[in-house]
Amino acid sequence: MLDVRSATKLFGQKAAVDHVSMTVDGPAFVGIIGRSGAGKSTFLRMMNGLTPASGGQILVEGRDILALRGADMRAWQSQCAMIFQQFNLVPRMDVVSNVLHGILNRRATWQTVLNLWPRADIIRALEILDRLGIAEQAPKRAEALSGGQQQRVAIARALMQDPRIILADEPIASLDPMNAQIVMDTLKRINVEDGRMVIANLHTLDTARRYCDRVIGMRDGRVVFDGVPAQLTTGVARDIYGADADFNESATSTAIPTDTSADAEYAARMLA
Structure with missing residues (x-):
């Protein structure tokens, strides 16, 4: 089990990762989405020990890997x-x-x-x-x-x-x-x-959904x-990417082809 408790990384006075908490039970496939600079890469590097944390805990089977x-x-x-x-x-x-x-x-x-x-x-x-x-x-x-x-x-x-x-x-x-x-x-x-x-940090909403x-x-x-x-509705997407986002970042050229009409309809809404 993965249990993240208020994981934080400061660069000077700026919080690149700001009190992130989540719990993941079992072998799930978890996607992390957001604009560039949202803190996605820094969070993964904290998990792997490549970037030291400024605070919080990341527990794996009860062991705090940030303290290793x-x-x-x-x-x-x-x-x-x-x-x-x-x-x-x-x-x-x-x-x-x-x-x-x-x-x-x-x-x-x-x-x-x-x-x-x-x-x-x-x-x-x-x-x-x-x-x-x-x-x-x-x-x-x-x-x-x-x-x-x-x-x-x-x-x-x-x-x-x-x-x-x-x-x-x-x-x-x-x-x-x-x-x-x-x-x-x-x-x-x-x-x-x-x-x-x-x-996985992902660049497209459609990939995360799939x-x-x-x-x-x-x-x-x-x-x-x-x-x-x-639950990734248009409203939620705007909360993640910003109210003024046109979703170009979530529909880049690396969007994965799909044969389902539902996904095509969703992509069209995101680009509307």
């Missing part, structure tokens, strides 16, 4: 994998080595420098790549892959950690619609098949909406 330091924090980061918008791969390194880097903190430095990996780890990395449909890319340099393929390599690297929670910071914001759909389908399948909690069990809306560092996708 040193080896305990590194152990937590192996259980809480992070996927970034820009992939964060090593461009000139082959794909399978990038995936193996998901378990760097379990290896001696000299083994990493010499690129020495146990056969069992290499086989597991290849199996994960195969599951994600990109096993044939294993020997290629990461920089030779398309953006969508690189993001799937980043997801494979996260899975290599065998994490309890996967955090995805706008994982499809730099992808075209088709690759965005492939990446979101992959994350949803991992959530359902593996029973892993996924928390994939998430629960949606958190943030504005100016605060939670202004917490509910199920069906």
Whole structure:
């Protein structure tokens, strides 16, 4: 169980994350939406320990991960994998080595420098790549892959950690619609098949409605909406994005194609 209690991050006098609280039971797919600068990325980085908090608690099974330091924090980061918008791969390194880097903190430095990996780890990395449909890319340099393929390599690297929670910071914001759909389908399948909690910052309302069990809306560092996708009405969207918003941010070119007339009708309303 995830229990966030008044999590806060200050940059000077400005609160980037302002007393955020939520509870998530079980392996849900949680989407966080809001304008750029709403505090979404900072919150995820706090959860992963990349950004220290200014106050509050983030409890996972009763343990406050904001209080962890040193080896305990590194152990937590192996259980809480992070996927970034820009992939964060090593461009000139082959794909399978990038995936193996998901378990760097379990290896001696000299083994990493010499690129020495146990056969069992290499086989597991290849199996994960195969599951994600990109096993044939294993020997290629990461920089030779398309953006969508690189993001799937980043997801494979996260899975290599065998994490309890996967955090995805706008994982499809730099992808075209088709690759965005492939990446979101992959994350949803991992959530359902593996029973892993996924928390993703998302750029489009339509994506949140299609994939998430629960949606958190943030504005100016605060939670202004917490509910199920069906509750994302026009009024709620305006609360999240601002009364003067034209919803361009929630209907960017990375909007995922859908065949349902209900979703098409909703998108039309959002753009009206």
